[in-house]
Amino acid sequence: MSQIVLRTVQLTKKYGSQSAVDNISFTVEEGQILGVIGPNGSGKTTLFSMLLGLRKPSSGSMEIFGKNNPEEVRKEMAAIMDQANFYLRISARENLTISALTKGVPLDRVDPLLFDVGLEHTGNKAFQSFSYGMMKRLEIADALLTDPKLIIMDEPTNGLDPEGILFIRQLILDLKAKGKTVIISSHYLDEIEKVCTHFLILGNGKCIFHGSKEAVKENYETLESAFVKRL
Numbered sequence: 001m002s003q004i005v006l007r008t009v010q011l012t013k014k015y016g017s018q019s020a021v022d023n024i025s026f027t028v029e030e031g032q033i034l035g036v037i038g039p040n041g042s043g044k045t046t047l048f049s050m051l052l053g054l055r056k057p058s059s060g061s062m063e064i065f066g067k068n069n070p071e072e073v074r075k076e077m078a079a080i081m082d083q084a085n086f087y088l089r090i091s092a093r094e095n096l097t098i099s100a101l102t103k104g105v106p107l108d109r110v111d112p113l114l115f116d117v118g119l120e121h122t123g124n125k126a127f128q129s130f131s132y133g134m135m136k137r138l139e140i141a142d143a144l145l146t147d148p149k150l151i152i153m154d155e156p157t158n159g160l161d162p163e164g165i166l167f168i169r170q171l172i173l174d175l176k177a178k179g180k181t182v183i184i185s186s187h188y189l190d191e192i193e194k195v196c197t198h199f200l201i202l203g204n205g206k207c208i209f210h211g212s213k214e215a216v217k218e219n220y221e222t223l224e225s226a227f228v229k230r231l
């Protein structure tokens, strides 16, 4: 049986009287690629913030690798949240080297990762000269430094050109081939449908569908139709 990576039980986050995440229970097993979708304001970022330990649930519980506190499994997890903090005047390679030193990661991981994200030729350019797509690639390399088992990505294709979108698709497929577990939010249903094994559809903070790609196909044919019919 596959290991359970994440289990939430009636997970709830309230802002005042409003439930941004409302009583959500689901599990994610090792190797699954879970796509989290929902309209604006449906609770995706709030859910991710709790998974990363950035916000505390108001009620309910969650376990990641069997631990209640995300801090205890920090080394097993990485997040790509569009909030990367890099030094502007130094290169991608230098930024990644500093990050590796800070995280206690062997420095020989830096160059292969620059290669993996397609920055091997631009690795010596100052970060401030980077395009948005290049920044995103560096953020991904940084997130993967620790070889995490669980990768959480909040709308990773937002603002990317077609080449960048293809790169993210291939990256997720590579992570899947390595047996990593990925939780990814996106508004691009066609794109997320190509890479995910499972889906969680949120509406007003509630789980309105959770199931496998096969269950979506069997019941709704496409993710878009599941999305429209369940909302």
Ligand SMILES: Nc1ncnc2c1ncn2[C@@H]1O[C@H](COP(=O)(O)OP(=O)(O)OP(=O)(O)O)[C@@H](O)[C@H]1O
Residues within 6 Å of the ligand: 015, 020, 038, 039, 040, 041, 042, 043, 044, 045, 046, 047
């Ligand atoms: N810090 C906050 N204080 C009060 N309300 C908040 C806060 N953060 C989010 N909300 C509210 O919680 C609800 C869920 O927001 P959240 O950002 O989690 O949704 P989302 O699905 O990520 O949206 P989007 O697709 O626009 O990124 C929204 O109604 C939002 O206005």
